[in-house]
Amino acid sequence: MPQVEENEDTVGLRRQVLERLRVARYALIVLAFGCLVLALLPKIVAVDLLALFLAVLVTWLLTAVPLPQPQRQDLRLRTTAAAIWPDTSMKMMAEALAAPCFIIDRHAILRYANKAAVDSFGSVRPGDPVSFKLRVPELLALIDAVGRGEEGETVRYAERGPTERVFDATVTPIRIAEGRRRPDFLLVLLSNKTEVVRIERMRADFIANASHELRTPLASLTGFVQTLLGPARNDEVNRERFLKIMLEQGERMARLIDDLLSLSRIEMKSHVRPDTVIDIGEIVQHSVNALLPLAKSSGTSILVHATDRPAMVRGDWDELVQVMHNLIENALKYGRAGGTVDVSIRFEDGGDGQPGVAVSVKDDGPGIDAAHIPRLTERFYRVDVSRSRAQKGTGLGLAIVKHIVARHRGRLSITSEKENGSVFCVWLERATVTENLPALELKEENQSINMSQN
Structure with missing residues (x-):
């Protein structure tokens, strides 16, 4: 058994011993009182000793009978159930989240999924392993680590399919009872970062493409200038041809810069709708x-x-x-x-x-x-x-x-x-x-x- 369960058993045994001592103290009080009475008698006979023995025995039997404790039993049942299934308040908190989230136990068994999770990943059945829905080795390894009591963290993963989806998965431990190292539940929160990643890729591609588109005519211009300054310095026929090409490349750069500036201006005021x-x-x-x-x-x-x-x-x-x-x-x-x-x-x-x-x-x-x-x-x-x-x-x-x-x-x-x-x-x-x-x-x-x- 895990260390947490062994500690709980030890605490339960200590409570039982203390309960027995509490019951025995009444019999000990009767015994001490009887001994005091016998000490005051001028003569002790067998009947006095028998009466003292019976008094102690009856006191012990009466105090040792357990009283019905329905409230304590109900509390124990509720505590056991809470360790298996999340309560209503926990479910309401999960539903309030806009992002998909799953509530699982520390053994990675699915206990609850909010509406956003059902919409994103399809219907789920409580009691199934979470790996039925989240087949990501890095995420499953993180769930296992947090279930053993380690700190939660975030991992990014991509789903391959007809359309790629990218998620940031955060696993957070939930402890119902204080002092426990291992959590009772884990909250798996999935934030869709597909659009963010797409924009980052587009931005990187844009910078790379813009650099390439500008570098190509610039390299052409540089090459023709070097040629005109060198071997073609006095070549009038080729000089005219080279100058025409240089003009075309310069116009190409001008068009590209104009379009880049135009696109930048439009993006800067994209949130303002024209009203003319x-x-x-x-x-x-x-x-x-x-x-x-x-x-x-x-x-x-x-x-x-x-x-x-x-x-x-x-x-x-x-x-x-x-x-x-x-x-x-x-x-x-x-x-x-x-x-x-x-x-x-x-x-x-x-x-x-x-x-x-x-x-x-x-x-x-x-x-x-x-x-x-x-x-x-x-x-x-x-x-x-x-x-x-x-x-x-x-x-x-x-x-x-x-x-x-x-x-x-x-x-x-x-x-x-x-x-x-x-x-x-x-x-x-x-x-x-x-x-x-x-x-x-x-x-x-x-x-x-x-x-x-x-």
């Missing part, structure tokens, strides 16, 4: 007009389908222009040469019934594989790196779009099929319409822009 009422149709018109030269160079037509009345939203004009410009420019760059880009504005309620405006940009390009879609809005993520750089992309355009839409409390959705093009849709909450917006019809050579009625 603007017409999204005007923003689309402005972006299309700005991209007419690019569309003309590729022979692509832009078809704009507007609503029959102003599509008013609350937003920041410059930021929403940047969103539309990025989406339409991507459609022109990655769509089919000589094809069509459809820009549609329509009224559409959100999932919660909130009135809104949806702007979708559809190209007729080769489409995007489904495996890439969830990562398109990550910083510096490219489906085709060489094609992206050939199109002078920085890898930050869709990340900027995502952050701007999030600041406007909107939604960005992406759908695509191989060989059937891609659709990028931005949904924004609709504001009150205060004025009418006329339809727009513009044409320029092989470039057509039509505001048709929905």
Whole structure:
């Protein structure tokens, strides 16, 4: 038996001996009184001794009879039960925790799980080993150590599966009786750190990618400068070619720095929602007009389908222009040469019934594989790196779009099929319409822009 149980047995034996001595003292008092009476008698006969013996015997028997003690027995039963199952107050405390937690005994047997634990790990059955739900060697080793009386601590572990989850597991001992080294229960608290770890990884990847993207054109510039200062000092033909490449690399660095600064500014005010009422149709018109030269160079037509009345939203004009410009420019760059880009504005309620405006940009390009879609809005993520750089992309355009839409409390959705093009849709909450917006019809050579009625 463990040391705690042996000490408790010793204490129980001492209590029994003291109880017997307490009972015997009454008989000893009668015996002492009888001896005093006999000492005062002038003559002691056998009957006197027999009477004294019987008096002591009767006193002993009467005081030795145990009295019923139902309260003490109930207390012992309650103490035994409390050592096995947590009480109601302990369960209420567990339910008050927002994080998943399990209450187990020191033998790692599950006794209780709060609602958050059931939601995260599925249904549990009290009485099962906790290893049925938490199959983590490091955590099970920590539970065993704390169950033996060691101090609690925290371990981080990752669950591998369809989606990775990262938890910080803290094991804390719970002692009902004072003075015990081994706990009666253990509280296993699990804090979900998946999002924190993901952000840390994204930040590290962002720094690494930004450094790489800046270092590449910088290395190119340095190499050409050294060449022009050396072997090509007097080579006019190559000097002109090198200077053009250097200009392209400098422009690439400028675009990257501009996008980085833009992303930083958006993140700094992401908690402030714009409140200016603007017409999204005007923003689309402005972006299309700005991209007419690019569309003309590729022979692509832009078809704009507007609503029959102003599509008013609350937003920041410059930021929403940047969103539309990025989406339409991507459609022109990655769509089919000589094809069509459809820009549609329509009224559409959100999932919660909130009135809104949806702007979708559809190209007729080769489409995007489904495996890439969830990562398109990550910083510096490219489906085709060489094609992206050939199109002078920085890898930050869709990340900027995502952050701007999030600041406007909107939604960005992406759908695509191989060989059937891609659709990028931005949904924004609709504001009150205060004025009418006329339809727009513009044409320029092989470039057509039509505001048709929905």
